[in-house]
Amino acid sequence: MTDSSQHAVEIVGVTKTFAGTGSKRAKSQGDGTVVALDDVSLTVSPGEFVSLIGPSGCGKSTLLRLIGDLDEPTAGTVSVFGKTARQARIDQDYGIAFQSAGLLPWRSVAANIELPLALHRFGARERRDRVAELLSLVGLSDFGDKYPEQLSGGMQQRVAIARSLAEKPRLLLMDEPFGALDEMTRERMQSELVRICAETGAAVVFVTHSIPEAVFLSDRVVVMSPRPGRIREIVPVALGDDRGELLREDSRFFAGVTAVREALHGAPAASAVRGVESR
């Protein structure tokens, strides 16, 4: 392959097992050990939008957590911009957003977005400018002084996304950020995310269990299967830069949805062949 530092994320042969309730030395599956990921390899290029999709238990969130160094792999390596995941976390190479917005209720919207900048001791002026910039990016310029509880779920999630962008990361990790939103808010947020990604040029690893969401947003959709968590297939979608609302009615969009669905559920004849291909 090419020089690994050119990849935003490079995952090679990663396995992750969680010990069951029994002794920590338990290795075999019979002792309640859960194999969350089994020999998974994946690369994400700079600026690329990659979705991880699959049924619950397929390890998609675990994979995201390994990239973010919130967990450590049992075997294999995870590198982010050519560094270890740990070093990338320390260097703040990524921004992260979870399913729950996770805003601090005692900080105003502006102060929540400012949090990473305050923690990493940015200057007061730089912080103020950056917060104003981010507020307008997510369309919340009038809400900087509000508190999270005064905002709707969709607005809270936009604040969380603004916060994840605060330090201009080249990589965004998102774990079902729109999972708790209603369908209409969700589609609007997806369009905004497409716009934000185009403006910032960041690579995104996006966990979701919605097929249309994955297809609409992604350059590539990584379809995973559970027990043990494996990559079943990688579906390239890349519906182009002009992803307006009309795209949701476009035949290419539906073709993408069908392709991902077939990969997910295993199309009658093709599944066996595809399974071999992805190895």
Add this chain to the structure above:
Amino acid sequence: MRRTAGKRARAIALGTAGVLLLALAWELYKSFGPLAGWGVGGVLLLPRTDDISMPHLGAMLARTAEPLTSAADSQPVWLIVLLGCVSSLGTAFLGLLIGAVVGIGLALVMLRFRVAEAAVLPWLVLSQTVPLIALAPLVVTWGGQLQFGSFSWQRWMSVAVIASYLAFFPVAIGALRGFQSPEVAHTELMHSYAVGWWKTLFYLRLPASVPYLLPAMRLGAASAIIGTVVAEVSTGTEGGIGRLIIEFAQSGSSDPAKAYSPIAGAVLMGLAAAGIVSIMGLALSRYRRNEAQS
């Protein structure tokens, strides 16, 4: 906002009604209860209602306004009780302060070291079962041995230490619960920011602990006052409300109404302490936003 105002008015009305009901019950029983009390086989089950056992509320109030003794320069009872309250409240406040510092310090140690939580927590619970009266003379003796330069240990300092012994416990428990209250999403966020334990403490755990710390401080304040009064009694410290309770009770048969003034004083002290904590709560209302939600 309006709903909370209505709630507050209701609470005040109910509180006042409760006090009035108690006063009414007292006076009713005094009017209609048996004068010599009532009992079975020499065991008194209903108290006597004569003026020595149960003075009229009016007599108690009137006695408060009168001078303590018939001497010409004698101060009125209310002033003496008030001065006693101020003295005891000062001691209790110092006790609460020591208790809060020790309690929060212990909570931090237990938060930092899982082992410490397992090792220390049972001892904290056990510490509260030691009778205060047993402890008081020990503290006075130890304190008496402290003397450096012009500083010498005063008896009221012992009282403050004993009060802090009661006050630290609820603060330690409340602070620990508060420090451990942030959701996993929040602690993982701090982890993703690669910040250390102290920054996580100041930016996340400390603000998150406020809704737990305030009730703990209220309990601690009440404990500090009880501790102060009991310690004043058992160490014989002069000037405080504890001493007045004993002194006034001793003249019970000749001047029964007088004994109730310092008790009322102690109640007022408790209310004052609770009020101060509530004002602290108002100042910290920014950190109590999630309280209203849940």
